[in-house]
Amino acid sequence: MKKTYRIALSGILLALACTLSYIESIVPLPLPLGAKPGLAGIVVMFAFMKIDFPSAATITVLKSAFVLLTRGFTASIMSASGGILSLAVMLMLFRFTKSSTVMISVCGAVTHNIGQIIAAGLIMGSLSSAATYSPILIIAGCLTGSLTGFLLSLILKSCRVPLKTHLIK
């Protein structure tokens, strides 16, 4: 029972993450360099805060697979590199520090962008020309991370049910 509940919930969250990332990719926003708010990050953070790490990692990887199907190979590599790096950083902050939700989200967004810069540099074969984008992308990460972190903290506030105790005995 508990296991099926966890699988079902992860599936719902994955669908939500894919939908949010797809909507972001088709709605143009007046942000520099095609930066996006990263609303799917809310879902990933919710998953590792309220369910567990494996389901958050699965959502991240399968979301990249979804991007591969809808937006092509390069977009998928970018999504995976940013997603995995930011998940690792956010998880460490969540486990080992007493950082607030907004701070975790900001660090996640910034490392997501840094992961994408590194991946872009490796694909281009020139890390330095990709790195010229980094200051503006770090600022973008701080702003979008604050937004998603704020939204997540609102969601966590209204989500009264302690899912974790619900799931693990």
Place this chain on the structure above:
Amino acid sequence: MNTRFLKLSEALIIIIVILLCLLIIFLRNGNNGKSAIISINGKTAAVIPLSKESEHFSVKGADNIFFTVHNGCIYVDSSDCTDKICMKTGKINKCGESIICLPKKVSVTISDSTENTDVIVG
């Protein structure tokens, strides 16, 4: 456990990081460059002088991406790539600035020399 909202110390860290990045952006905006190095796959494919106006030209090896040089600035005026980040980057003319088009593996970097060099100013 986790404080729900942002702590003051964390807000300060974020603000300092944003200010540092703004500082880097302003300090980097130095001299106007003299040429644009167009690289494909990390290898220099063409060096375009920014003093000469030219419109809607393409570079061998990169299909369906067109550049325009106008008023000492270079920009990508059209490209058939998926994300169009190269076009959104807009006009560049300062040393060290760059435009990248990831799906096409094309990058444009401004240099202050007019010679054919491989050096990219970071």
